[in-house]
């Protein structure tokens with residue numbers, strides 16, 4: 382596994398330190414701190430308008446924070462202007478002139494970044510655009526533009542890749558390709574930060590997540606720790622004996638006044654069935670709680686509070 386240059390293996394490659402961005406009275410990003418680590422795909426998640434694009438633009442050095450700072454390999458970004466080998470960014474549209482071909486666009490960018498033309502052909506191949514490289518960008522579909530934006534971001538084989546909603550406009554095959562590409566970069570020790578408004582999509586790709594809502598971080602950690610609840614709903618006319626049996630078996634029980642049911646956690650469905658059978662508690666219903674990862678996400682978003 383190739384580690385990116387300049388960095389010890391475990392340190393953060395990019396750090397958001399108390400970043401805030403205000404546009405007049407609107408606070409788009411509000412005191413946000415987190416690390417982007419090498420060898421890891423980090424998902425930056427939140428609904429529309431949560432401040433994801435603004436945050437990525439500050440991390441890329443494209444938007445100046447109102448307060449706070451960005452550290453790149455421990456050094457404030459302002460003092461170390463990012464170049465193509467350090468940070469690769471795909472934010473909003475691919476930014477290419479519609480009259481230019483994809484190849485021409487990438488050659489111009491490679492020229493600015495003093496990268497060899499051979500690299501243009503490499504990123505065209507990596508992005509699955511070789512066959513359409515001579516076509517005018519104005520004729521490209523949204524998915525092809527996304528691929529071109531990604532090709533541009535990859536030009537310098539950067540230590541950090543910052544991508545804003547890269548799956549938008551991609552078909553299922555394109556999404557699979559994107560996942561593989563991001564995973565491979567992480568395996569090569571690069572850092573990837575990718576924004577999305579869909580946890581279900583990101584869940585297949587990312588290791589860590591930072592969830593934002595109205596400009597603030599509401600959750601940060603490993604995606605593996607964001608496990609959906611796994612309780613069991615039951616209905617009975619013998620709540621006292623049910624509680625005794627459940628607690629005796631190491632479970633917890635919570636009444637739901639609205640539905641008249643009881644939520645048991647700490648025991649799975651078969652265990653609840655067994656415990657209540659032994660205690661001779663009659664159940665009128667036994668339903669596993671159906672909470673998906675997306676439900677957990679919606680809860681974090683406050684949509685289900």
Ligand SMILES: Nc1ncnc2c1ncn2[C@@H]1O[C@H](COP(=O)(O)OP(=O)(O)OP(=O)(O)O)[C@@H](O)[C@H]1O
Nearest residue numbers: 404407409427428429430431432433434435436578
């Ligand atoms: N240049 C700007 N001037 C004024 N307000 C802005 C500017 N850029 C963003 N905003 C506002 O900041 C807030 C956050 O926007 P941002 O685009 O960062 O969110 P987002 O999470 O990327 O949303 P989306 O998924 O819809 O792109 C929004 O209310 C937006 O209108």
